[in-house]
Amino acid sequence: xxxxxxxxxxxxxxxxxxxxxxxxxxxxxxxxxxxxxxxxxxxxxxxxxxxxxxxxxxxxxxxxxxxxxxxxxxxxxxxxxxxxxxxxxxxxxxxxxxxxxxxxxxxxxxxxxxxxxxxxxxxxxxxxxxxxxxxxxxxxxxxxxxxxxxxxxxxxxxxxxxxxxxxxxxxxxxxxxxxxxxxxxxxxxxxxxxxxxxxxxxxxxxxxxxxxxxxxx
Amino acid sequence: xxxxxxxxxxxxxxxxxxxxxxxxxxxxxxxxxxxxxxxxxxxxxxxxxxxxxxxxxxxxxxxxxxxxxxxxxxxxxxxxxxxxxxxxxxxxxxxxxxxxxxxxxxxxxxxxxxxxxxxxxxxxxxxxxxxxxxxxxxxxxxxxxxxxxxxxxxxxxxxxxxxxxxxxxxxxxxxxxxxxxxxxxxxxxxxxxxxxxxxxxxxxxxxxxxxxxxxxxxxxxxxxxxxxxxxxxxxxxxxxxxxxxxxxxxxxxxxxxxxxxxxxxxxxxxxxxxxxxxxxxxxxxxxxxxxxxxxxxxxxxxxxxxxxxxxxxxxxxxxxxxxxxxxxxxxxxxxxxxxxxxxxxxxxxxxxxxxxxxxxxxxxxxxxxxxxxxxxxxxxxxxxxxxxxxxxxxxxxxxxxxxxxxxxxxxxxxxxxxxxxxxxxxxxxxxxxxxxxxxxxxxxxxxxxxxxxxxxxxxxxxxxxxxxxxxxxxxxxxxxxxxxxxxxxxxxxxxxxxxxxxxxxxxxxxxxxxxxxxxxxxxxxxxxxxxxxxxxxxxxxxxxxxxxxxxxxxxxxxxxxxxxxxxx
Numbered sequence: 203x204x205x206x207x208x209x210x211x212x213x214x215x216x217x218x219x220x221x222x223x224x225x226x227x228x229x230x231x232x233x234x235x236x237x238x239x240x241x242x243x244x245x246x247x248x249x250x251x252x253x254x255x256x257x258x259x260x261x262x263x264x265x266x267x268x269x270x271x272x273x274x275x276x277x278x279x280x281x282x283x284x285x286x287x288x289x290x291x292x293x294x295x296x297x298x299x300x301x302x303x304x305x306x307x308x309x310x311x312x313x314x315x316x317x318x319x320x321x322x323x324x325x326x327x328x329x330x331x332x333x334x335x336x337x338x339x340x341x342x343x344x345x346x347x348x349x350x351x352x353x354x355x356x357x358x359x360x361x362x363x364x365x366x367x368x369x370x371x372x373x374x375x376x377x378x379x380x381x382x383x384x385x386x387x388x389x390x391x392x393x394x395x396x397x398x399x400x401x402x403x404x405x406x407x408x409x410x411x412x413x414x415x416x417x418x419x
Numbered sequence: 420x421x422x423x424x425x426x427x428x429x430x431x432x433x434x435x436x437x438x439x440x441x442x443x444x445x446x447x448x449x450x451x452x453x454x455x456x457x458x459x460x461x462x463x464x465x466x467x468x469x470x471x472x473x474x475x476x477x478x479x480x481x482x483x484x485x486x487x488x489x490x491x492x493x494x495x496x497x498x499x500x501x502x503x504x505x506x507x508x509x510x511x512x513x514x515x516x517x518x519x520x521x522x523x524x525x526x527x528x529x530x531x532x533x534x535x536x537x538x539x540x541x542x543x544x545x546x547x548x549x550x551x552x553x554x555x556x557x558x559x560x561x562x563x564x565x566x567x568x569x570x571x572x573x574x575x576x577x578x579x580x581x582x583x584x585x586x587x588x589x590x591x592x593x594x595x596x597x598x599x600x601x602x603x604x605x606x607x608x609x610x611x612x613x614x615x616x617x618x619x620x621x622x623x624x625x626x627x628x629x630x631x632x633x634x635x636x637x638x639x640x641x642x643x644x645x646x647x648x649x650x651x652x653x654x655x656x657x658x659x660x661x662x663x664x665x666x667x668x669x670x671x672x673x674x675x676x677x678x679x680x681x682x683x684x685x686x687x688x689x690x691x692x693x694x695x696x697x698x699x700x701x702x703x704x705x706x707x708x709x710x711x712x713x714x715x716x717x718x719x720x721x722x723x724x725x726x727x728x729x730x731x732x733x734x735x736x737x738x739x740x741x742x743x744x745x746x747x748x749x750x751x752x753x754x755x756x757x758x759x760x761x762x763x764x765x766x767x768x769x770x771x772x773x774x775x776x777x778x779x780x781x782x783x784x785x786x787x788x789x790x791x792x793x794x795x796x797x798x799x800x801x802x803x804x805x806x807x808x809x810x811x812x813x814x815x816x817x818x819x820x821x822x823x824x825x826x827x828x829x830x831x832x833x834x835x836x837x838x839x840x841x842x843x844x845x846x847x848x849x850x851x852x853x854x855x856x857x858x859x860x861x862x863x864x865x866x867x868x869x870x871x872x873x874x875x876x877x878x879x880x881x882x883x884x885x886x887x888x889x890x891x892x893x894x895x896x897x898x899x900x901x902x903x904x905x906x907x908x909x910x911x912x913x914x915x916x917x918x919x920x921x922x923x924x925x926x927x928x929x930x931x932x933x934x935x936x937x938x939x940x941x942x943x944x945x946x947x948x949x950x951x952x953x954x955x956x957x958x959x960x961x962x963x964x965x966x967x968x969x970x971x972x973x974x975x976x977x978x979x980x981x982x983x984x985x986x987x
Contacts, residue, residue, distance in 0.1 A: 230723030
């Protein structure tokens, strides 16, 4: 079996698809494709796949990763081409990287960069946010909603401009199985800690996923 | 870019109900087609996307370069609220365009309890509900499907109805519509005069209905020289050669029938007296196993589905079943695909087949004896004997199945208490078959379920003249069954008869009911087939406020002379 890491993303057309629906959609694309995916054994065989991070509903992305297996080694470009043909419009596959050993461990993903659009009357002075020592906001955990200090999980927040009632902010925050911070939660902290700032809606785009400060691929 | 649609979709359940963009959905350039067609299913996405008729009409229309057929479904309650709050109009899934600007909207009428949703959808689209209130700028609106055969309660809403099988008719309709547009779109009335010549087209506004003093219909007379005295249903003759889609839209979210469905035959040879579909889809026509295997292969390759099933009114009667299932098993084994079987008549062949297909899981089996005694089954022409059922269940229990569901109807014409008591007695005999097997040879946890629904007389069946049991009578019969269940191992479940009662009102209702439907929608009625929305009291209020008596439509025994199926 040959193992590959696939890099993919999705645009606005398919951003409301849940993680589970995406998995099922990918399974079907596998059956539509001419690629010899490795299947699990058992009563309901399905393609062997490990997704690095689920895509949250409503979020677009250009930097998702999953690990898959093929029965034989395949040409990387052919994999990308075939998956782009087999997946519904709105999903993009960018690269297939053959794993020689365990040089990339997707479970070690720890950070992500987002471009966040915030609908608001007046833009937020994000330096006020970064000047805080702690940022206590309610955060959903396994055991319910708890107050949590998210400041240690925010690495960069950068104002990219304000136009037509939309402020665009770039942020790098914790992402992964150890701690996952949603951009929406950061914007909620902005509303709590930055005087006079309120917002009505946010839309996020995931631009990079990193293991510490290095890109995955 | 943040759009209004994004904001709305972020706050509703299952947003992919509204986004479209599924694999194999058809996208065209709106400017390059002559006809914008909206296929409207008056229920939520998961139900609509499970409907075989939609798949057929959608894909056959989209084979035309002059027509773009898109899907239009009823938004769920949460989405509707958001749409109304933001002034968003009902839109089509493919383009997202508002349907009020389409040329034609076709509603599929599958069950009476979806009528309120039709009214609600038109209102949400910003289109006047009554045909008479619509102007030349509004789309032509028609209905087709099973309920079109007696669509009188919604006749005032529709410009026309298509009767019978639509595969040929829709194309003829598109030709006429296209020519009418080319000729300068004179008037809708003139279009309807052209359409009525196609055959199988019923234009309700071309007929006047007069009533007797007792409320029954006195006469139905054409008021337009083009209107035929009788409208005959359309039937496709060569079913094997009739268009069957070789592509299928693959939903993102789970739908009710989330698999490839093969329509193996149309019509039914059984002739059960109560079954509207059995009468309406006559005669019986089959597809050739070869045709079906080719379709199966293409549908599975283009969809990536991992499950396939067979659809028809009675798949056991399909003459090519052994050949088809042999071929399908070859495909499914090679492609690691599941073959799910519909309820088959249980005999040695089907048991062997089920063994082959299901491998491990032995889930429930449903039988439909429909009635508890042989006398009653003879009346309804259900050609199945008690011995058949007992022998079949014996085979099943010996094969390791332990979940048997027995489906019956109560309130059938001429039914006596003896017939009703025959239902639990039959379930008792089925249970005896299980206990007759030595303890060490039978599987554990036997579960026999009796399920009853209330008989609703339908037009175009042998029982179209009979009165329906009152709700009190049905409740009494349900109690009678409950009291006579012979063992704790037998469960009894039954349908609420309020929905059956309303269904009975509409099934043989007339044009006067339209006001009541609109009134009920004003009171908030919608999704009546859904327990959480159905509000029986509001319906009764609405019908009473229109000066109508629901029992007039359900309970009355009709004479053969009565005009009861219009001009169809």
